Amino acid sequence: MTARSRRLEGSMDAGATFASAFEGSPTPMVLVDTQRPDHPIVWANAAFLTLTGYAWEDIAGRNCRMLQGPMTAPETVAAIGAAIAAGTSFEAELVNYRKDGSWFWNGLTLSPVRDADGVVTHYFSAQADMTGKRTLEMTMSDANANLGRQVAEQTADLRAALEQKTALLHEVDHRVKNNLQVISSLMLLKARRTPEGEARDALNGMAERIGALSTVHRMLYSAGDVTRFDFREFADDFVDDLVAGIDGERVAVDASIESMAVSAAMAAPLALMLHELATNAVRHAFPDDRSGRIGITARRHDGALHMVIEDDGVGLSAGRPNPSGFGRSLVDMVVRQLRGTIAWRETAPGTRVEISVPLDSVSLRDAVADPEDNAS
Known part of the structure; x- marks a missing residue:
């Protein structure tokens, strides 16, 4: 036996082996002849027949368009035709119909089969019920x-x-x-x-x-x-009212307040605190027509409100006693409520009050408490 005859025999054996494998594959497969009019089906395996419900005699020599129906997308059909005309591979999912009229989503893969000269002679298609x-x-x-x-x-x-x-x-x-x-x-x-x-x-x-x-x-x-309160907006309004009620040539008020949003629950305590400190400075720091300056600063740092109110007046110890007043006690109470700290200092001349109040996760019992409840 010549080498050529042995190669031919080997090719025939391999072809038979592949055909047997495709025939027994669980993947539905079909082969159409592109050299014949209307590209008829020339081979289909058992899995394809099971998927579509057709017998071989029903499909032999027919075009695969027999699987199309009302819900088959025309654009997908057109794309399949274009791929076959161009001799290229193609993948798509489209609605096909079985022999009994029931429909299913068919995931198909088209692959051209070429002869020794590269001419497309057949198209092979693997199917999948999607x-x-x-x-x-x-x-x-x-x-x-x-x-x-x-x-x-x-x-x-x-x-x-x-x-x-x-x-x-x-x-x-x-x-x-x-x-x-x-x-x-x-x-x-x-x-x-x-x-x-x-x-x-x-x-x-x-x-x-x-x-x-x-x-x-x-x-x-x-x-x-x-739910939020702009402390600067209140402070600006308050300072404007404060300045309007005093002799600007005798007492000057300088304010530097950063814009900061605080919880609405803190609005009333902070307003009372600023009111008490500033008005007390105006009333008690400059007796007997003494002139001077009041400074108000407030800024946010490390999650806390840092406020300083200072004056260059006579100081705490030199101020006139006010038996009926409780402004300082009220300020101390409010700062405690806000879980803050306060320091009163004589600055010779004047008074400096430094307050630090946490703005985050502040727990308040009440916005304004009865002073009797905080007496100790």
Whole structure:
């Protein structure tokens, strides 16, 4: 036997082996002849027949378009035709139909088969039933869509609830502001009708403190975020009112306040603290028409509000005693409530008060407590 005959015999044996392997493969396979009109089916394995429900006699010599139906995508069919015309490989998933009319998602791979001269003589196609995968994808897509709708609905509900809460808090701040203004006005009216002395001074002092709290609620009412309070905005307004009520040629007020957002729960204590320290400096640091300067600074550092109020007046020890006053006690109480620290210092001349209050994770019992509860 010649070498050529042995190679020919070996090729025939290999071809028979491959044909037997393809015939017994669990992967559906089909072969069409591109040299004959309409590219008829010339071979299909048992798995292909099982997938489609056809017998060999039903498909032999027919074009694979017999598997197409109403839900088969025309653009995919056109792409298959273009790949075959170009002699290139192609992969796609499309809807095909079985003999009984039931449909399935067919994942097919087309591969050209060329002769010794490189001419495409056949096309080989491996198939795969992708219905389960597609069904799972559609189920997941529907589930995701439903989840998205539920999230959107819940988000809308939460947004509506938040808007209602915000509107309610705005209304509460508005009413509290109005009520505090009424109370302050009543106290001022009573003070005017009270003889000069400790009682009148006490009424005027309480009216001013209530006015400071009213300013806080006015700012909370006008702010977009009802949970936060801009300390600088309040301080600027307060300093403007303070300057308007004193002789600017005799006492100068210098303020440097950084913009910082603090919890709305801290608004009232901080407002009272600033009010007491600044007004006390104005009233007691410069007796007998003494001139001087008051400095107010506040900044945020390491999660805390650091505030300094100082003057170059007569100092704590030289100030006139005020038996009816409790401003310093009120400031000390507020600082304790805010879990902060305070230091009172004589600066010769004048007084310097340094305060540090944590702005994060501050736990407050009440915005304003009864001084009796903090006496010790």
